[in-house]
Amino acid sequence: MAFSAPSNLVAQTNGTSSGLKSEFVVKAGLAQNLKGGVIMDVINAEQARIAEEAGACAVMALERVPADIRRDGGVSRMSDPRMIKEIIAAVTIPVMAKVRIGHFVEAQILEHLNVDYIDESEVLTMADEQHHIDKSKFKVPFVCGAKNLGEALRRINEGAGMIRTKGEAGTGNVVEAVRHARQLMGEIRKVQAMAEEELYVYAKDIQAPFHLVKEVAKLGRLPVVNFAAGGVATPADAALMMQLGMDGVFVGSGIFKSGDPAKRARAIVQAVTHFQDASVLASVSEDLGEPMVGLGCDHLLDSERFANRGN
Protein backbone atom coordinates (compact mmCIF):
# COMPACT_ATOMS: atom_id res chain seq x y z
CA MET A 1 0.00 0.00 0.00
CA ALA A 2 1.37 3.39 -0.95
CA PHE A 3 1.97 5.82 1.84
CA SER A 4 2.42 9.55 1.48
CA ALA A 5 3.74 11.60 4.34
CA PRO A 6 1.64 14.58 5.39
CA SER A 7 2.47 17.69 3.41
CA ASN A 8 5.22 20.05 4.47
CA LEU A 9 6.25 18.25 7.65
CA VAL A 10 9.76 18.78 6.30
CA ALA A 11 11.17 21.53 4.12
CA GLN A 12 11.68 19.59 0.92
CA THR A 13 9.04 19.52 -1.78
CA ASN A 14 7.32 16.17 -1.47
CA GLY A 15 5.85 16.53 -4.90
CA THR A 16 4.58 12.97 -4.96
CA SER A 17 1.50 13.27 -2.83
CA SER A 18 -1.06 13.41 -5.62
CA GLY A 19 -2.52 10.12 -4.42
CA LEU A 20 -2.74 11.33 -0.83
CA LYS A 21 -5.99 10.10 0.68
CA SER A 22 -8.01 12.96 2.03
CA GLU A 23 -8.99 10.85 5.02
CA PHE A 24 -5.36 10.49 6.11
CA VAL A 25 -4.71 14.21 5.47
CA VAL A 26 -7.25 15.17 8.12
CA LYS A 27 -6.11 12.43 10.54
CA ALA A 28 -2.41 13.31 10.38
CA GLY A 29 -3.34 16.99 9.95
CA LEU A 30 -4.99 17.25 13.36
CA ALA A 31 -1.76 15.94 14.90
CA GLN A 32 0.18 18.53 12.87
CA ASN A 33 -1.99 21.19 14.48
CA LEU A 34 -1.28 19.83 17.96
CA LYS A 35 2.48 20.22 17.51
CA GLY A 36 4.26 22.40 20.02
CA GLY A 37 1.51 21.70 22.52
CA VAL A 38 0.84 19.75 25.69
CA ILE A 39 -1.81 17.02 25.94
CA MET A 40 -2.90 16.42 29.52
CA ASP A 41 -4.47 13.40 31.23
CA VAL A 42 -7.72 14.33 33.00
CA ILE A 43 -10.19 12.18 34.93
CA ASN A 44 -13.23 14.48 35.05
CA ALA A 45 -14.75 17.64 33.57
CA GLU A 46 -13.31 19.82 36.32
CA GLN A 47 -9.74 18.71 35.60
CA ALA A 48 -10.41 19.11 31.87
CA ARG A 49 -11.39 22.75 32.45
CA ILE A 50 -8.22 23.32 34.50
CA ALA A 51 -6.17 21.81 31.67
CA GLU A 52 -7.91 23.98 29.05
CA GLU A 53 -7.36 27.14 31.11
CA ALA A 54 -3.71 26.18 31.52
CA GLY A 55 -3.31 26.09 27.73
CA ALA A 56 -3.44 22.35 26.97
CA CYS A 57 -3.84 21.79 23.21
CA ALA A 58 -5.92 18.65 23.95
CA VAL A 59 -6.95 16.49 26.88
CA MET A 60 -6.79 12.72 27.35
CA ALA A 61 -9.91 11.49 29.16
CA LEU A 62 -9.36 8.46 31.38
CA GLU A 63 -10.75 7.08 34.63
CA ARG A 64 -7.47 6.69 36.46
CA VAL A 65 -4.16 8.36 35.68
CA PRO A 66 -1.32 5.89 35.01
CA ALA A 67 0.17 6.34 38.51
CA ASP A 68 -3.10 5.04 40.01
CA ILE A 69 -3.39 2.24 37.45
CA ARG A 70 0.12 1.20 38.46
CA ARG A 71 -0.78 1.35 42.16
CA ASP A 72 -4.17 -0.40 41.91
CA GLY A 73 -3.19 -3.20 39.54
CA GLY A 74 -5.97 -5.37 38.08
CA VAL A 75 -7.41 -5.02 34.58
CA SER A 76 -7.55 -1.53 33.22
CA ARG A 77 -10.04 -0.75 30.43
CA MET A 78 -11.62 1.98 28.32
CA SER A 79 -13.27 4.68 30.48
CA ASP A 80 -16.98 5.05 31.18
CA PRO A 81 -18.64 6.75 28.17
CA ARG A 82 -20.56 9.03 30.52
CA MET A 83 -17.32 10.49 31.87
CA ILE A 84 -15.95 10.94 28.34
CA LYS A 85 -19.16 12.70 27.24
CA GLU A 86 -18.97 15.04 30.23
CA ILE A 87 -15.40 15.96 29.36
CA ILE A 88 -16.27 16.52 25.68
CA ALA A 89 -19.09 18.82 26.81
CA ALA A 90 -16.86 20.75 29.21
CA VAL A 91 -14.08 21.88 26.84
CA THR A 92 -13.64 23.20 23.30
CA ILE A 93 -10.18 21.69 22.72
CA PRO A 94 -9.82 18.19 21.21
CA VAL A 95 -10.60 15.26 23.52
CA MET A 96 -8.65 12.01 23.26
CA ALA A 97 -9.38 8.74 25.05
CA LYS A 98 -7.63 5.40 25.48
CA VAL A 99 -8.52 1.91 24.32
CA ARG A 100 -6.76 -1.35 25.11
CA ILE A 101 -4.27 -2.59 22.52
CA GLY A 102 -6.21 -4.65 19.98
CA HIS A 103 -9.64 -3.83 21.41
CA PHE A 104 -11.31 -2.58 18.26
CA VAL A 105 -14.78 -2.61 19.81
CA GLU A 106 -13.72 -0.13 22.49
CA ALA A 107 -12.45 1.94 19.55
CA GLN A 108 -15.81 1.66 17.77
CA ILE A 109 -17.48 2.95 20.94
CA LEU A 110 -15.12 5.91 21.28
CA GLU A 111 -15.57 6.76 17.61
CA HIS A 112 -19.33 6.76 18.15
CA LEU A 113 -18.85 9.12 21.12
CA ASN A 114 -17.11 11.61 18.78
CA VAL A 115 -13.78 11.44 20.54
CA ASP A 116 -11.26 13.44 18.45
CA TYR A 117 -8.29 11.04 18.75
CA ILE A 118 -7.96 7.50 20.13
CA ASP A 119 -4.85 6.37 22.02
CA GLU A 120 -4.33 2.64 21.55
CA SER A 121 -2.42 2.48 24.78
CA GLU A 122 -0.09 0.16 26.62
CA VAL A 123 -1.14 1.93 29.83
CA LEU A 124 -4.34 -0.13 29.74
CA THR A 125 -4.28 -3.91 29.96
CA MET A 126 -3.77 -5.55 26.55
CA ALA A 127 -6.86 -7.08 24.96
CA ASP A 128 -4.93 -8.82 22.17
CA GLU A 129 -1.32 -9.85 22.56
CA GLN A 130 -0.80 -10.48 18.83
CA HIS A 131 -2.77 -7.89 16.92
CA HIS A 132 -3.08 -4.16 17.11
CA ILE A 133 -6.25 -2.51 15.83
CA ASP A 134 -6.53 -2.06 12.05
CA LYS A 135 -6.65 1.70 12.42
CA SER A 136 -7.06 2.46 8.72
CA LYS A 137 -10.66 1.19 8.96
CA PHE A 138 -11.67 4.01 11.30
CA LYS A 139 -12.60 7.58 10.51
CA VAL A 140 -11.32 8.74 13.91
CA PRO A 141 -7.51 9.02 14.01
CA PHE A 142 -5.24 7.01 16.33
CA VAL A 143 -2.06 7.71 18.29
CA CYS A 144 0.12 4.77 19.35
CA GLY A 145 3.16 4.34 21.56
CA ALA A 146 6.57 3.19 20.29
CA LYS A 147 9.96 2.38 21.80
CA ASN A 148 11.87 2.35 18.52
CA LEU A 149 11.61 2.95 14.78
CA GLY A 150 10.35 -0.52 13.88
CA GLU A 151 7.47 -0.29 16.31
CA ALA A 152 6.58 3.24 15.18
CA LEU A 153 6.49 2.21 11.51
CA ARG A 154 4.40 -0.89 12.21
CA ARG A 155 1.82 1.33 13.91
CA ILE A 156 1.87 3.84 11.04
CA ASN A 157 1.43 0.95 8.61
CA GLU A 158 -1.68 -0.06 10.59
CA GLY A 159 -3.04 3.46 10.09
CA ALA A 160 -1.84 5.48 13.10
CA GLY A 161 -1.86 9.22 12.33
CA MET A 162 0.40 10.11 15.22
CA ILE A 163 3.11 8.41 17.32
CA ARG A 164 4.31 9.00 20.87
CA THR A 165 7.19 7.52 22.81
CA LYS A 166 6.04 4.92 25.31
CA GLY A 167 8.32 6.03 28.09
CA GLU A 168 7.14 4.53 31.36
CA ALA A 169 3.78 6.04 32.27
CA GLY A 170 2.85 6.71 35.87
CA THR A 171 6.42 6.85 37.17
CA GLY A 172 7.13 10.59 36.99
CA ASN A 173 10.54 9.45 35.76
CA VAL A 174 11.56 10.74 32.33
CA VAL A 175 14.38 8.22 31.81
CA GLU A 176 12.41 5.79 29.65
CA ALA A 177 10.91 8.52 27.46
CA VAL A 178 14.44 9.78 26.89
CA ARG A 179 15.62 6.27 26.07
CA HIS A 180 12.83 5.80 23.49
CA ALA A 181 13.30 9.24 21.94
CA ARG A 182 17.08 8.71 21.68
CA GLN A 183 16.55 5.26 20.17
CA LEU A 184 14.07 6.54 17.59
CA MET A 185 16.06 9.60 16.58
CA GLY A 186 19.26 7.57 16.42
CA GLU A 187 17.66 5.02 14.12
CA ILE A 188 16.29 7.80 11.91
CA ARG A 189 19.78 9.27 11.54
CA LYS A 190 21.10 5.82 10.74
CA VAL A 191 18.64 5.13 7.91
CA GLN A 192 19.34 8.55 6.43
CA ALA A 193 22.93 7.46 5.85
CA MET A 194 22.05 4.09 4.32
CA ALA A 195 22.22 3.03 0.69
CA GLU A 196 19.00 1.60 -0.73
CA GLU A 197 20.21 -2.00 -0.60
CA GLU A 198 21.06 -1.49 3.07
CA LEU A 199 17.57 -0.14 3.69
CA TYR A 200 16.06 -3.44 2.51
CA VAL A 201 18.11 -5.34 5.09
CA TYR A 202 17.42 -2.79 7.81
CA ALA A 203 13.68 -2.91 7.16
CA LYS A 204 13.81 -6.68 7.54
CA ASP A 205 15.85 -6.40 10.75
CA ILE A 206 13.52 -3.95 12.46
CA GLN A 207 10.42 -5.69 11.04
CA ALA A 208 9.12 -2.56 9.41
CA PRO A 209 7.57 -2.11 5.95
CA PHE A 210 10.25 -1.14 3.44
CA HIS A 211 8.27 1.71 1.89
CA LEU A 212 7.99 3.40 5.30
CA VAL A 213 11.68 2.91 6.10
CA LYS A 214 12.45 4.53 2.76
CA GLU A 215 10.09 7.41 3.52
CA VAL A 216 11.88 7.99 6.84
CA ALA A 217 15.25 8.00 5.07
CA LYS A 218 13.91 10.60 2.62
CA LEU A 219 12.22 12.84 5.21
CA GLY A 220 14.78 12.54 8.00
CA ARG A 221 11.97 12.17 10.51
CA LEU A 222 8.96 9.97 11.23
CA PRO A 223 6.36 10.46 8.51
CA VAL A 224 3.77 11.51 11.10
CA VAL A 225 3.86 13.76 14.14
CA ASN A 226 5.74 12.30 17.12
CA PHE A 227 5.11 13.36 20.72
CA ALA A 228 6.93 12.49 23.93
CA ALA A 229 5.04 10.58 26.62
CA GLY A 230 5.56 8.46 29.70
CA GLY A 231 7.25 10.10 32.68
CA VAL A 232 7.26 13.84 31.94
CA ALA A 233 6.73 15.61 35.30
CA THR A 234 8.40 19.03 35.14
CA PRO A 235 8.78 21.95 32.71
CA ALA A 236 12.44 20.95 32.34
CA ASP A 237 11.43 17.37 31.41
CA ALA A 238 9.08 18.72 28.76
CA ALA A 239 11.72 21.05 27.30
CA LEU A 240 14.25 18.20 27.34
CA MET A 241 11.95 16.06 25.19
CA MET A 242 11.40 18.99 22.80
CA GLN A 243 15.14 19.58 22.46
CA LEU A 244 15.55 15.87 21.73
CA GLY A 245 13.37 16.45 18.65
CA MET A 246 9.86 15.54 19.80
CA ASP A 247 6.96 17.52 18.28
CA GLY A 248 5.04 18.01 21.55
CA VAL A 249 4.42 16.41 24.93
CA PHE A 250 1.85 14.26 26.70
CA VAL A 251 1.73 14.71 30.47
CA GLY A 252 -0.16 12.03 32.36
CA SER A 253 0.05 11.70 36.11
CA GLY A 254 2.64 14.50 36.34
CA ILE A 255 0.08 17.31 36.56
CA PHE A 256 -2.85 16.19 38.68
CA LYS A 257 -0.64 14.11 41.00
CA SER A 258 1.36 17.23 41.88
CA GLY A 259 0.81 19.81 44.61
CA ASP A 260 -0.46 22.68 42.42
CA PRO A 261 -1.83 21.20 39.17
CA ALA A 262 -3.01 24.46 37.54
CA LYS A 263 0.32 26.18 38.05
CA ARG A 264 2.38 23.18 36.98
CA ALA A 265 0.20 22.71 33.89
CA ARG A 266 0.69 26.36 32.88
CA ALA A 267 4.42 26.07 33.45
CA ILE A 268 4.73 22.97 31.25
CA VAL A 269 2.75 24.69 28.46
CA GLN A 270 5.11 27.68 28.56
CA ALA A 271 8.11 25.34 28.67
CA VAL A 272 7.05 23.52 25.50
CA THR A 273 6.60 26.78 23.56
CA HIS A 274 9.83 28.35 24.85
CA PHE A 275 11.77 25.07 25.03
CA GLN A 276 15.03 26.65 23.91
CA ASP A 277 14.85 29.70 26.16
CA ALA A 278 16.53 28.96 29.50
CA SER A 279 15.35 32.26 31.01
CA VAL A 280 11.70 31.31 30.46
CA LEU A 281 12.36 27.77 31.68
CA ALA A 282 14.00 29.08 34.85
CA SER A 283 11.16 31.45 35.63
CA VAL A 284 8.34 28.95 35.04
CA SER A 285 10.15 26.27 37.06
CA GLU A 286 10.16 28.48 40.13
CA ASP A 287 7.95 27.71 43.12
CA LEU A 288 5.82 24.98 41.53
CA GLY A 289 5.11 23.14 44.77
CA GLU A 290 5.39 19.40 45.23
CA PRO A 291 6.04 17.38 42.06
CA MET A 292 4.46 13.95 41.77
CA VAL A 293 6.34 11.30 43.70
CA GLY A 294 8.59 9.54 41.20
CA LEU A 295 9.45 5.88 40.81
CA GLY A 296 12.88 4.51 39.97
CA CYS A 297 12.48 2.57 36.73
CA ASP A 298 15.42 0.21 37.27
CA HIS A 299 13.57 -1.62 40.07
CA LEU A 300 10.48 -2.28 37.96
CA LEU A 301 9.93 -5.92 37.11
CA ASP A 302 9.48 -6.65 33.42
CA SER A 303 5.83 -7.41 34.16
CA GLU A 304 5.45 -3.95 35.71
CA ARG A 305 6.73 -2.16 32.62
CA PHE A 306 3.84 -0.82 30.54
CA ALA A 307 6.29 -0.24 27.68
CA ASN A 308 6.68 -3.99 27.23
CA ARG A 309 3.03 -4.27 26.24
CA GLY A 310 2.59 -4.46 22.47
CA ASN A 311 5.45 -4.48 20.02
Add this chain to the structure above:
Amino acid sequence: MTTETKPLRIGVLALQGAFAEHQHVLARLPGVESTVQVRTAAAIEDPTLDALVLPGGESTTMALIAERSGLMDPLRAFVKSGKPVWGTCAGMILLSNTAHATKAGGQNLIGGLAVTVKRNAFGAQVDSFVADLSIPTLINPETPFPGVFIRAPIIESVDEKEVEVLARVPRKGEENSEGSIVAVRQGHILATAFHPELTEDDRFHRYFVDMAHQVIKQK
Protein backbone atom coordinates in the same frame (compact mmCIF):
# COMPACT_ATOMS: atom_id res chain seq x y z
CA MET B 1 4.95 37.21 -9.85
CA THR B 2 5.22 40.70 -8.38
CA THR B 3 8.63 41.05 -6.86
CA GLU B 4 9.06 44.78 -7.37
CA THR B 5 9.61 45.30 -3.66
CA LYS B 6 12.50 43.63 -1.91
CA PRO B 7 12.12 39.97 -0.94
CA LEU B 8 10.14 39.59 2.28
CA ARG B 9 11.11 38.47 5.73
CA ILE B 10 7.99 36.68 6.93
CA GLY B 11 7.36 35.77 10.56
CA VAL B 12 5.31 32.76 11.58
CA LEU B 13 3.84 32.86 15.07
CA ALA B 14 5.40 29.78 16.71
CA LEU B 15 3.59 29.50 20.03
CA GLN B 16 1.83 26.23 19.13
CA GLY B 17 0.49 24.51 16.04
CA ALA B 18 1.45 23.91 12.41
CA PHE B 19 3.94 26.76 12.07
CA ALA B 20 6.80 24.75 10.53
CA GLU B 21 4.54 23.74 7.61
CA HIS B 22 3.94 27.42 6.72
CA GLN B 23 7.66 28.08 6.86
CA HIS B 24 8.41 25.14 4.59
CA VAL B 25 6.01 26.41 1.91
CA LEU B 26 6.94 30.10 2.16
CA ALA B 27 10.69 29.43 2.12
CA ARG B 28 10.51 27.91 -1.36
CA LEU B 29 8.51 30.75 -2.95
CA PRO B 30 9.97 33.59 -5.01
CA GLY B 31 9.71 36.98 -3.35
CA VAL B 32 10.48 35.55 0.09
CA GLU B 33 13.88 36.23 1.58
CA SER B 34 13.46 34.21 4.76
CA THR B 35 10.99 33.01 7.37
CA VAL B 36 11.38 33.36 11.09
CA GLN B 37 9.69 31.73 14.10
CA VAL B 38 8.12 34.38 16.29
CA ARG B 39 7.78 33.69 20.03
CA THR B 40 8.66 36.97 21.71
CA ALA B 41 7.55 40.61 21.74
CA ALA B 42 10.98 41.61 20.46
CA ALA B 43 10.57 39.36 17.40
CA ILE B 44 7.17 40.91 16.59
CA GLU B 45 8.44 44.46 17.08
CA ASP B 46 11.52 43.82 14.92
CA PRO B 47 11.25 46.49 12.18
CA THR B 48 12.74 44.11 9.58
CA LEU B 49 9.74 41.81 9.89
CA ASP B 50 7.65 42.46 6.76
CA ALA B 51 4.66 40.19 7.29
CA LEU B 52 3.22 37.70 9.77
CA VAL B 53 1.42 34.37 9.50
CA LEU B 54 -0.73 33.08 12.36
CA PRO B 55 -0.85 29.31 11.83
CA GLY B 56 -3.39 26.62 12.62
CA GLY B 57 -3.38 24.97 16.01
CA GLU B 58 -5.55 25.44 19.07
CA SER B 59 -6.66 29.06 19.22
CA THR B 60 -7.41 28.80 22.97
CA THR B 61 -3.90 27.55 23.61
CA MET B 62 -2.25 30.15 21.40
CA ALA B 63 -4.20 33.00 23.01
CA LEU B 64 -3.30 31.85 26.53
CA ILE B 65 0.39 31.44 25.69
CA ALA B 66 0.40 34.81 23.89
CA GLU B 67 -1.08 36.52 26.95
CA ARG B 68 1.38 34.91 29.33
CA SER B 69 4.32 35.70 27.07
CA GLY B 70 3.21 39.35 26.77
CA LEU B 71 2.48 39.12 23.05
CA MET B 72 -1.15 40.20 22.75
CA ASP B 73 -0.45 43.94 22.59
CA PRO B 74 2.55 43.61 20.24
CA LEU B 75 0.40 41.39 17.97
CA ARG B 76 -2.44 43.94 18.01
CA ALA B 77 0.03 46.71 17.22
CA PHE B 78 1.43 44.67 14.32
CA VAL B 79 -2.04 44.18 12.82
CA LYS B 80 -2.88 47.89 13.33
CA SER B 81 0.40 48.96 11.68
CA GLY B 82 -0.99 47.78 8.36
CA LYS B 83 1.72 45.18 7.72
CA PRO B 84 0.39 42.10 5.89
CA VAL B 85 -1.05 39.36 8.13
CA TRP B 86 -2.53 35.96 7.31
CA GLY B 87 -4.36 33.71 9.76
CA THR B 88 -5.23 30.08 8.99
CA CYS B 89 -7.82 28.20 11.06
CA ALA B 90 -6.89 29.10 14.66
CA GLY B 91 -5.04 32.13 13.27
CA MET B 92 -8.25 33.30 11.57
CA ILE B 93 -10.10 33.02 14.89
CA LEU B 94 -7.44 35.11 16.63
CA LEU B 95 -7.65 37.82 13.94
CA SER B 96 -11.44 38.09 14.06
CA ASN B 97 -13.18 40.84 16.02
CA THR B 98 -15.80 38.43 17.40
CA ALA B 99 -15.70 34.67 18.03
CA HIS B 100 -18.50 32.34 19.05
CA ALA B 101 -18.37 28.84 20.61
CA THR B 102 -15.26 29.70 22.58
CA LYS B 103 -14.21 28.07 25.85
CA ALA B 104 -16.14 28.78 29.07
CA GLY B 105 -15.32 32.35 30.08
CA GLY B 106 -14.57 33.37 26.49
CA GLN B 107 -11.33 33.82 24.63
CA ASN B 108 -8.94 36.69 24.15
CA LEU B 109 -8.58 37.78 20.51
CA ILE B 110 -6.08 39.88 18.61
CA GLY B 111 -8.82 41.31 16.40
CA GLY B 112 -8.59 43.62 13.43
CA LEU B 113 -10.63 41.58 10.97
CA ALA B 114 -14.25 42.73 10.91
CA VAL B 115 -15.92 39.33 10.90
CA THR B 116 -17.74 37.07 13.36
CA VAL B 117 -16.26 33.61 13.54
CA LYS B 118 -17.78 30.41 14.87
CA ARG B 119 -15.19 28.01 16.26
CA ASN B 120 -15.35 24.33 15.50
CA ALA B 121 -18.33 24.88 13.22
CA PHE B 122 -18.41 21.47 11.56
CA GLY B 123 -18.25 19.27 14.69
CA ALA B 124 -15.72 16.77 16.05
CA GLN B 125 -12.66 15.37 14.29
CA VAL B 126 -14.74 12.67 12.54
CA ASP B 127 -16.47 15.57 10.73
CA SER B 128 -13.18 17.00 9.44
CA PHE B 129 -12.90 16.84 5.64
CA VAL B 130 -11.17 17.90 2.45
CA ALA B 131 -13.25 19.81 -0.11
CA ASP B 132 -12.49 21.23 -3.55
CA LEU B 133 -12.86 25.00 -3.37
CA SER B 134 -13.37 27.36 -6.24
CA ILE B 135 -11.28 30.46 -5.54
CA PRO B 136 -11.32 32.94 -8.47
CA THR B 137 -8.55 35.16 -7.03
CA LEU B 138 -5.89 32.43 -7.18
CA ILE B 139 -3.68 31.73 -10.17
CA ASN B 140 -5.10 28.95 -12.40
CA PRO B 141 -8.54 29.49 -10.83
CA GLU B 142 -10.05 26.75 -13.00
CA THR B 143 -8.16 24.20 -10.88
CA PRO B 144 -10.00 23.70 -7.58
CA PHE B 145 -8.04 24.35 -4.41
CA PRO B 146 -7.92 21.48 -1.87
CA GLY B 147 -9.46 22.93 1.29
CA VAL B 148 -8.36 20.94 4.33
CA PHE B 149 -10.88 21.57 7.12
CA ILE B 150 -9.82 20.21 10.52
CA ARG B 151 -12.19 21.00 13.38
CA ALA B 152 -12.49 24.17 11.38
CA PRO B 153 -14.18 27.48 12.12
CA ILE B 154 -16.42 29.36 9.68
CA ILE B 155 -17.13 33.03 9.20
CA GLU B 156 -20.71 33.51 10.33
CA SER B 157 -20.93 37.11 9.23
CA VAL B 158 -18.88 39.76 7.50
CA ASP B 159 -19.30 42.91 9.57
CA GLU B 160 -17.85 45.64 7.34
CA LYS B 161 -18.11 46.17 3.63
CA GLU B 162 -14.36 46.31 2.95
CA VAL B 163 -14.14 42.62 3.80
CA GLU B 164 -13.96 40.71 0.54
CA VAL B 165 -15.21 37.10 0.49
CA LEU B 166 -12.70 34.85 -1.33
CA ALA B 167 -14.17 31.39 -0.84
CA ARG B 168 -17.19 29.50 0.42
CA VAL B 169 -17.83 25.85 1.14
CA PRO B 170 -21.22 24.17 0.75
CA ARG B 171 -22.80 22.95 3.98
CA LYS B 172 -24.05 19.38 4.26
CA GLY B 173 -27.77 19.26 3.57
CA GLU B 174 -27.81 22.84 2.30
CA GLU B 175 -26.24 22.28 -1.12
CA ASN B 176 -28.47 24.92 -2.70
CA SER B 177 -27.49 27.73 -0.36
CA GLU B 178 -24.47 29.94 -0.97
CA GLY B 179 -22.44 28.00 1.59
CA SER B 180 -20.32 29.12 4.53
CA ILE B 181 -17.65 31.78 4.16
CA VAL B 182 -14.21 30.20 4.65
CA ALA B 183 -11.74 32.74 3.22
CA VAL B 184 -11.75 36.55 3.33
CA ARG B 185 -9.47 39.53 2.77
CA GLN B 186 -9.72 42.93 4.40
CA GLY B 187 -6.98 45.12 2.96
CA HIS B 188 -3.77 43.85 4.52
CA ILE B 189 -5.46 41.00 6.44
CA LEU B 190 -6.03 37.57 4.90
CA ALA B 191 -7.88 34.78 6.68
CA THR B 192 -8.70 31.17 5.79
CA ALA B 193 -10.67 28.64 7.82
CA PHE B 194 -8.80 25.80 6.09
CA HIS B 195 -5.12 24.78 5.98
CA PRO B 196 -3.28 25.51 2.70
CA GLU B 197 -0.05 24.66 4.58
CA LEU B 198 -1.17 21.03 4.86
CA THR B 199 -1.36 20.60 1.08
CA GLU B 200 1.07 20.47 -1.84
CA ASP B 201 -0.78 23.32 -3.50
CA ASP B 202 1.12 26.54 -2.80
CA ARG B 203 -1.21 28.92 -4.67
CA PHE B 204 -2.64 30.43 -1.47
CA HIS B 205 0.84 31.08 -0.13
CA ARG B 206 1.75 32.71 -3.46
CA TYR B 207 -1.39 34.83 -3.20
CA PHE B 208 -0.33 35.99 0.28
CA VAL B 209 3.22 36.83 -0.82
CA ASP B 210 1.89 38.81 -3.82
CA MET B 211 -0.64 40.55 -1.60
CA ALA B 212 2.10 41.40 0.90
CA HIS B 213 4.29 42.92 -1.82
CA GLN B 214 1.36 45.04 -3.04
CA VAL B 215 0.45 46.19 0.47
CA ILE B 216 4.05 47.15 1.27
CA LYS B 217 4.45 48.96 -2.06
CA GLN B 218 1.32 51.05 -1.44
CA LYS B 219 2.44 52.08 2.04
